Amino acid sequence: MTIPINKAASTELQLCDVSVSYDKTAAVKAITLLIEHGQLACLLGPSGCGKTTLLRAIAGFEALSSGTIQLGQDIISNTQHTLAPERRNIGMVFQDFALFPHLDIAGNIAFGMRKQGRKQRRQRVSELLELVNLAGYERRYPHELSGGQQQRIALARALAPKPKLLLLDEPFASQDMELREMLAREVRQILQQEAVTAVLVTHDQHEAFAMADVIGVMRQGQIQQWDTAYNLYHQPLNPFVADFIGEGSMINGEVLNPHTVSTVLGEASGNVPLGCQPGSPVSVLIRPDDVVLTPEAAEPALASTAPFSTQAVIKAKVFRGSHFLYQLQLVDGTRISALAPSHQDYSLGVTVSFTLDMRHLVILQR
Amino acid sequence: MDIARTQRPLTPLGTVTAAQARTSKRTRYLFRALLISMALLVALPVLAVFAYVFVPAPDVWQHLVDTVLADYLANSFWLLIGVGFGVLLLGVPVAWLNSMCRFPGQRIFEWALLLPLAMPAYIIAYTYTGMLDFAGPVQTFIRDATGLGYGEYYFPEVRSLPGAIAMLSLVLYPYVYLLARAAFLEQSVCVLEVSRTLGSSAWHSFFHLALPLARPAIITGLSLALMETLADFGTVHYFGVDTFTTGIFRTWFGLGDSAAAAQLAALLMSVVFMLVLLERWSRHKARYHHTSGKYSVLPKQQLRGKWGALAIVVCTLPIVLGFLIPVLQLLYWAFTVGEQSIDQAFLRLVANSLFLAALAAGFALLLALLLGYGKRLDTHPVVRLSARIAALGYAIPGTVIAIGVLIPFVWLDTQLNNLSKAGFGLSLGLLFSGSLFTLLFAYNVRFLAVSLQTVEAGLGKVKPTIDEAGRSLGLKAFGVLRRLHLPMMQGSLLTALLLVFVDVLKELPATLVLRPFNFNTLAVRAYEMAADERLADAGLPSLMIVLVGIIPVILLSYSIGRARAGSKVQA
Numbered sequence: 001m002t003i004p005i006n007k008a009a010s011t012e013l014q015l016c017d018v019s020v021s022y023d024k025t026a027a028v029k030a031i032t033l034l035i036e037h038g039q040l041a042c043l044l045g046p047s048g049c050g051k052t053t054l055l056r057a058i059a060g061f062e063a064l065s066s067g068t069i070q071l072g073q074d075i076i077s078n079t080q081h082t083l084a085p086e087r088r089n090i091g092m093v094f095q096d097f098a099l100f101p102h103l104d105i106a107g108n109i110a111f112g113m114r115k116q117g118r119k120q121r122r123q124r125v126s127e128l129l130e131l132v133n134l135a136g137y138e139r140r141y142p143h144e145l146s147g148g149q150q151q152r153i154a155l156a157r158a159l160a161p162k163p164k165l166l167l168l169d170e171p172f173a174s175q176d177m178e179l180r181e182m183l184a185r186e187v188r189q190i191l192q193q194e195a196v197t198a199v200l201v202t203h204d205q206h207e208a209f210a211m212a213d214v215i216g217v218m219r220q221g222q223i224q225q226w227d228t229a230y231n232l233y234h235q236p237l238n239p240f241v242a243d244f245i246g247e248g249s250m251i252n253g254e255v256l257n258p259h260t261v262s263t264v265l266g267e268a269s270g271n272v273p274l275g276c277q278p279g280s281p282v283s284v285l286i287r288p289d290d291v292v293l294t295p296e297a298a299e300p301a302l303a304s305t306a307p308f309s310t311q312a313v314i315k316a317k318v319f320r321g322s323h324f325l326y327q328l329q330l331v332d333g334t335r336i337s338a339l340a341p342s343h344q345d346y347s348l349g350v351t352v353s354f355t356l357d358m359r360h361l362v363i364l365q366r
Numbered sequence: 367m368d369i370a371r372t373q374r375p376l377t378p379l380g381t382v383t384a385a386q387a388r389t390s391k392r393t394r395y396l397f398r399a400l401l402i403s404m405a406l407l408v409a410l411p412v413l414a415v416f417a418y419v420f421v422p423a424p425d426v427w428q429h430l431v432d433t434v435l436a437d438y439l440a441n442s443f444w445l446l447i448g449v450g451f452g453v454l455l456l457g458v459p460v461a462w463l464n465s466m467c468r469f470p471g472q473r474i475f476e477w478a479l480l481l482p483l484a485m486p487a488y489i490i491a492y493t494y495t496g497m498l499d500f501a502g503p504v505q506t507f508i509r510d511a512t513g514l515g516y517g518e519y520y521f522p523e524v525r526s527l528p529g530a531i532a533m534l535s536l537v538l539y540p541y542v543y544l545l546a547r548a549a550f551l552e553q554s555v556c557v558l559e560v561s562r563t564l565g566s567s568a569w570h571s572f573f574h575l576a577l578p579l580a581r582p583a584i585i586t587g588l589s590l591a592l593m594e595t596l597a598d599f600g601t602v603h604y605f606g607v608d609t610f611t612t613g614i615f616r617t618w619f620g621l622g623d624s625a626a627a628a629q630l631a632a633l634l635m636s637v638v639f640m641l642v643l644l645e646r647w648s649r650h651k652a653r654y655h656h657t658s659g660k661y662s663v664l665p666k667q668q669l670r671g672k673w674g675a676l677a678i679v680v681c682t683l684p685i686v687l688g689f690l691i692p693v694l695q696l697l698y699w700a701f702t703v704g705e706q707s708i709d710q711a712f713l714r715l716v717a718n719s720l721f722l723a724a725l726a727a728g729f730a731l732l733l734a735l736l737l738g739y740g741k742r743l744d745t746h747p748v749v750r751l752s753a754r755i756a757a758l759g760y761a762i763p764g765t766v767i768a769i770g771v772l773i774p775f776v777w778l779d780t781q782l783n784n785l786s787k788a789g790f791g792l793s794l795g796l797l798f799s800g801s802l803f804t805l806l807f808a809y810n811v812r813f814l815a816v817s818l819q820t821v822e823a824g825l826g827k828v829k830p831t832i833d834e835a836g837r838s839l840g841l842k843a844f845g846v847l848r849r850l851h852l853p854m855m856q857g858s859l860l861t862a863l864l865l866v867f868v869d870v871l872k873e874l875p876a877t878l879v880l881r882p883f884n885f886n887t888l889a890v891r892a893y894e895m896a897a898d899e900r901l902a903d904a905g906l907p908s909l910m911i912v913l914v915g916i917i918p919v920i921l922l923s924y925s926i927g928r929a930r931a932g933s934k935v936q937a
Contacts, residue, residue: 100835142554
């Protein structure tokens with residue numbers, strides 16, 4: 001596993017060999033990672049992959065069965081000790097927001113600043129309300145606000161005591177699909193203005209892409225890949241990440257030499273995984289946007305310049321507004337998907353030609 | 367990545383040490399042990415009663431079998447059947463009318479139908495006896511109007527089995543009404559509308575769809591009403607209808623045979639447990655009868671003309687018979703004919719009752735909080751079971767609890783006395799069984815379920831993430847309790863206090879058996895006056911009880927008002 005380390009930046013959160021077990025089953029297995037000051041990190045994975053457990057361990061709600069968690073200069077968790085959550089100076093935004101129903105908005109936001117003076121508190125509350133775009137809401141109560149507003153209040157409440165680290169547990173899960181990405185961008189802006197280090201947990205990759213600087217894809221308690229969104233999409237390290245991030249199909253291939261594989265679509269060049277001898281079977285990841293359907297009229301001209309061109313039958317199609325997503329069946333029965341501009345409207349059963357435009361050839365050991 | 371190189375020297379970690387971690391584990395075990403022993407203590411009366419099943423009491427038992435046991439069985443059986451039909455007939459139609467139709471005054475009927483809950487069965491029995499017996503105003507009027515004399519006309523006897531059925535039905539139907547109404551409101555309108563589009567009439571839809579869907583809830587209400595029927599002592603005792611409760615009372619005090627009384631109690635308990643199982647089972651079933659998670663405002667059918675008038679009559683009748691007439695009678699007795707005035711002795715009576723009820727309510731709340739938090743913090747199945755056992759008391763008749771409490775504590779007192787006589791040569795007297803202790807203990811056995819349920823409902827509304835949010839914002843565990851839970855649960859805690867307070871105030875048989883010598887309460891006073899055929903003097907204490915009993919009715923109707931159609935309804 002590679003973890004990008006910027007030696008110049010200061011490390012804020014450091015997890016070393018962290019495991020969390022319930023009874024005998026391990027929910028989180030030997031996770032090691034570094035998050036730098038001011039970074040927005042995301043734990044991404046399907047439900048039950050252990051991402052929320054890891055977040056709760058960082059917050060101090062779960063004890064570790066192995067490893068250490070270090071925040072700034074301090075060890076906050078190891079196998080013997082779990083520093084109480086209230087002494088960690090870590091803020092948390094909960095999935096259901098957990099606003100205190102008996103307190104008004106100002107009371108909720110000021111809750112974590114009990115040791116500060118009244119004037120300071122009032123100033124910080126109005127500053128935060130300004131930041132989350134809800135100025136003047138001090139005297140309202142949580143039940144009077146919409147879901148999106150409650151969410152921003154929950155964020156403001158967690159930010160109020162200026163925590164060293166902010167944790168967000170599926171913060172957009174209860175929002176409408178259409179709103180999530182926009183909210184994620186808003187929250188990212190707020191977090192950047194406050195210059196806070198944050199860890200977000202989600203199962204929605206679009207949310208993760210919209211918000212995070214660095215993303216850890218988790219599966220069965222382990223981090224599969226810790227990388228930027230761009231790299232996760234274009235350079236997945238294993239079939240799980242390739243499958244989980246974005247859409248795509250795997251086609252079979254065979255290694256010819258360290259830089260070339262042969263597939264049903266012809267020969268392709270890229271970085272063959274280490275240890276693959278010529279002749280060993282591999283999978284090649286084809287993204288729908290790698291497949292370019294050839295417009296019939298221009299076919300002869302393009303065919304000569306494209307790296308290779310072949311034909312397939314259209315088996316299914318989904319209209320996506322600006323694009324069609326086609327299911328294509330190749331001659332040998334392999335199926336791949338293709339993304340085509342919406343003016344390229346073909347009927348089911350039609351045979352089309354296509355070329356591959358692959359700038360990032362992903363070859364995985366089979 | 368090389369963690370070792372980036373590792374900084376370890377800083378000491380807070381104050382949590384391994385020793386303290388062990389202590390917290392020990393506290394958890396201690397707490398668990400406390401909860402289990404609480405449950406056992408609450409179960410003590412039942413265990414004591416059942417333990418006596420194996421103590422032979424052949425003479426008395428044979429005597430009971432030969433003479434009265436058949437009567438007890440028959441009367442209790444017919445009482446259950448009669449009250450069962452009575453509460454269904456009174457409760458279900460008004461529940462349907464109030465959830466599906468709109469007619470003049472319906473908003474008022476919605477909560478007014480709960481008023482008879484404030485009326486203890488023994489008090490309504492006194493009022494109707496006063497009105498309908500030979501010397502009462504009704505029969506006097508008949509004689510004056512017709513000129514007929516004693517024995518020359520037919521008039522039904524109030525103090526009889528049918529009379530007892532009528533009295534109990536009139537005050538117990540709100541259980542069925544409450545649960546049936548909630549069930550009707552929970553039904554998705556769509557189901558009923560689908561049935562209409564498939565060609566069923568409104569009536570057909572009611573009998574073939576709405577009623578079967580609401581059946582589990584109705585059975586739950588019915589079993590609650592029947593438990594109250596079995597627990598009733600005051601009404602059947604006053605009417606001279608011999609049932610299990612009066613039999614237990616008489617065997618204990620008349621024949622002085624604790625074994626036989628306990629065995630009767632055990633028999634009664636077995637019937638009660640069957641009702642408890644029925645209730646649990648139907649509550650369980652009710653989950654599968656949820657037709658929808660979505661609720662829309664029910665389009666209530668407007669009733670006009672003669673149908674509207676009929677609806678009004680159907681809804682007015684139970685309120686008038688079960689509440690208005692008895693209250694008017696009590697007012698009349700209390701302020702015109704009764705000799706009972708509000709003097710020093712009466713005020714002392716009121717003070718006794720309030721003091722006792724408040725003390726019991728406080729204890730019950732404390733225990734409920736302990737159990738409620740125990741269940742929240744410790745998910746071990748033993749803890750859950752303990753809470754369940756502790757809540758079983760609501761089903762146990764006060765007479766049974768009284769005997770079940772007396773048996774172990776009289777034994778304990780005897781042992782203590784023997785010890786102290788042997789050791790110091792002095793008698794301690796009845797340390798437990800002669801004091802308020804046993805009475806408070808019995809109240810808590812009987813009413814802990816009431817406060818526990820309310821506290822749990824309140825705690826349930828506090829999501830676990832609230833605790834965590836509090837911790838992450840710098841609160842310690844106690845701070846979470848003080849600054850978040852208590853303010854959020856204020857309403858529930860107050861409700862729990864009030865409900866137990868009122869229940870204790872109304873409770874008759876346990877108080878009658880367990881009160882210390884010369885310690886009287888309002889309920890006991892009303893009972894004594896009625897037993898002495900001084901009904902008019904029973905008026906004032908009865909009226910006080912009914913007035914206080916209105917408090918929970920107000921609370922209930924408030925929660926009903928908030929849980930109108932369109933919002934989720936909690937039964």
